[in-house]
Amino acid sequence: MNLIEVTLGIKISGTSIEYGLVNRMGEIVLEEAIKMRGNESAETLFERLHKQFSSSYKNFKDTYKLMGIGIAAPCANYHSGTVENSSNLNWVKVPVVEIAKKYWDVPIVITNDANASAIGELKYGNAKNFKNFIQITLGLGLGSGIVAEGNLLYGNEGFAGEIGHTIIERNGRHCGCGRKGCLETYVSTTGLVRTAIELLSKYNEDSLLREVPLNDLTDNLIFKAAEMGDSIANETFEVTGRIFGEALANTVAYFSPEAIILTEGLALAGDLIINPTIASMEKNLLSIFKGKVKILISGLPQGNAAILGASALIWHELHMHKVNIKLQTLEKTIV
Numbered sequence: 524m525n526l527i528e529v530t531l532g533i534k535i536s537g538t539s540i541e542y543g544l545v546n547r548m549g550e551i552v553l554e555e556a557i558k559m560r561g562n563e564s565a566e567t568l569f570e571r572l573h574k575q576f577s578s579s580y581k582n583f584k585d586t587y588k589l590m591g592i593g594i595a596a597p598c599a600n601y602h603s604g605t606v607e608n609s610s611n612l613n614w615v616k617v618p619v620v621e622i623a624k625k626y627w628d629v630p631i632v633i634t635n636d637a638n639a640s641a642i643g644e645l646k647y648g649n650a651k652n653f654k655n656f657i658q659i660t661l662g663l664g665l666g667s668g669i670v671a672e673g674n675l676l677y678g679n680e681g682f683a684g685e686i687g688h689t690i691i692e693r694n695g696r697h698c699g700c701g702r703k704g705c706l707e708t709y710v711s712t713t714g715l716v717r718t719a720i721e722l723l724s725k726y727n728e729d730s731l732l733r734e735v736p737l738n739d740l741t742d743n744l745i746f747k748a749a750e751m752g753d754s755i756a757n758e759t760f761e762v763t764g765r766i767f768g769e770a771l772a773n774t775v776a777y778f779s780p781e782a783i784i785l786t787e788g789l790a791l792a793g794d795l796i797i798n799p800t801i802a803s804m805e806k807n808l809l810s811i812f813k814g815k816v817k818i819l820i821s822g823l824p825q826g827n828a829a830i831l832g833a834s835a836l837i838w839h840e841l842h843m844h845k846v847n848i849k850l851q852t853l854e855k856t857i858v
């Protein structure tokens with residue numbers, strides 16, 4: 524009987540590891556997670572992960588064949604296979620791919636969450652027919668993955684696509700990267716809250732948001748208030764969309780994408796964020812690009828996007844390097 528080929532998509536976040544076996548159609552046939560322990564090293568983490576995975580995988584071995592592993596992690600470097608200076612994980616420079624290879628004898632690649640998400644969109648989501656697009660994740664920060672001519676753009680250092688850390692306001696808001704005025708301090712769920720707080724102190728008018736202590740203000744509350752017609756909440760989205768649209772107009776000038784695809788966090792606010800963003804982007808676009816760039820919401824299921832992205836990453840890699848992988852296998856056989 525022919526075995527069904529699957530890849531293992533692993534998503535590492537600061538608190539947990541989610542993983543799943545995914546077939547070529549993007550169907551998850553096994554999905555599990557483990558909790559990370561405080562300050563856990565990558566070595567013990569992968570030992571536990573492999574143990575748990577192996578115990579589940581033994582029931583799948585007669586049906587499925589593991590072809591490769593894709594890992595999505597914060598601050599991951601595709602070229603070196605490392606996670607570097609991740610504040611979420613407290614890992615300074617960890618050779619994650621090397622560690623994983625102690626347990627699995629299949630091709631393994633790693634990249635950051637935003638890049639994995641872009642490849643997921645390319646393989647299973649709304650970008651199936653696009654060769655040039657940018658995936659933007661609007662969570663606590665702003666992550667981006669750039670696909671140019673059908674390939675993910677990694678750049679010289681392996682960190683290309685840090686649109687969230689382009690400076691859009693001189694001496695602007697403090698950013699987690701240590702600089703000021705980065706785009707993600709304005710356009711992200713935390714940026715939205717910061718803008719709402721600024722607008723609440725700037726205006727005297729009534730707002731539903733005033734009924735919540737400032738520390739408890741969330742993007743979700745601002746979204747709900749905006750939907751109920753609250754003018755400060757609505758202006759918060761308008762201001763965020765204006766800034767986002769200006770930044771995207773610049774991004775389009777660099778990469779000329781066919782589409783910009785938004786996912787997670789602020790993207791869930793739909794038209795509230797998309798409409799002011801499109802208006803501002805169109806207003807600021809160089810005329811040759813006007814009316815030619817779509818802004819879309821991700822086509823990946825929100826709960827599983829990370830696992831699908833990580834699995835798509837290795838499917839993409841296997842596809843792009845099919846010949847190389849065949850040669851390596853042949854070499855191993857000869858040795």
Ligand SMILES: [Zn+2]
Nearest residue numbers: 688698700705
């Ligand atoms: Zn920054």
